[in-house]
Amino acid sequence: MANTILIVEDDINIAQMLSIALRTEGYDCVQASNVADAIAMFLRTPPDLVILDLGLPDGEGAHVLARIRQTSRLPVLVLSARDQETDKVQLLSQGANDYVSKPFGIKELVVRVKVLLRDFNPTVVTASANRTMGNISLSIKERTLSIDNHVIPLAPKELQLLDELTKQPGEFISQQELLRRIWGLHHSEDSHYIRILVRQLRKKIDEHNCASTFIETMPKRGYRFNVT
Missing domain, CATH: 3.40.50.2300 (Response regulator)
Incomplete structure (x- = not known):
């Protein structure tokens, strides 16, 4: 068909x-x-x-x-x-x-x-609809991030980025792998998409007077959700 x-x-x-x-x-x-x-x-x-x-x-x-x-x-x-x-x-x-x-x-x-x-893969990987890591909670269903009771609405790609990073907290994921998972193979070399997305997300979190250092960047290794 x-x-x-x-x-x-x-x-x-x-x-x-x-x-x-x-x-x-x-x-x-x-x-x-x-x-x-x-x-x-x-x-x-x-x-x-x-x-x-x-x-x-x-x-x-x-x-x-x-x-x-x-x-x-x-x-x-x-x-x-x-x-x-x-x-x-x-x-x-x-x-x-x-x-x-x-x-x-x-x-x-x-x-x-x-x-x-x-x-395109229409299958959504089964994962917990709510994840709590210390004072941080991510709601996949509600598309929100909560930090110390501050609720921050997330854009679709912001949600996808946090979804990927919080599946394995503390483990680095390369820029290329994040691009592949979020935008597909066609954008595997467009690393500036991830950099700008992370910057936008950090700015949104800062606007709610919350610390944004839980997304850690390391050259040549990528990004991770910092649980420490």
Whole structure:
């Protein structure tokens, strides 16, 4: 059975170009041109992958991403004319799997779609929904981190990072392994994603007047959740 791809793009020429190229590769494609239709189509018949433009006529594509991440881990590839690294990392930290800047090459985009579908594993590894380490508690279900009774809401990628680090507290995990687990094999060399994600998480924790040194960084070894 062919994978179904939801293309959320208000530029009809780009949407048609994507649809033609992906259908040629054997995928089924459906299209939405605004936030409301995209969310309705996702809820009615969940696709296998979403290609999501950020600038839509009735709102930001980030709203579609947020709604998808409430219930699904399916791959989301973001399209945008915004080429700032901070924009890319923000969307990736909010749950996007990949980011392509406009203008883009259609062959490269098709390859990225293939990689995302190949690497996607819908199975969620069974783990404790709540983990307590001293004065720190992580709730996977509630997507929150609690430190000395300060509750800190987590973005999807922040949650994934802490999820991975707290599965084996005290053990270092390399940048490449964290990238593979969180973003997939296609981003195994994009170490700046992890660095910026850790920096954003530490800043969020500092804003709640909590110590942020429990995420320890060591050159050439990676990161660990410091339980000492």
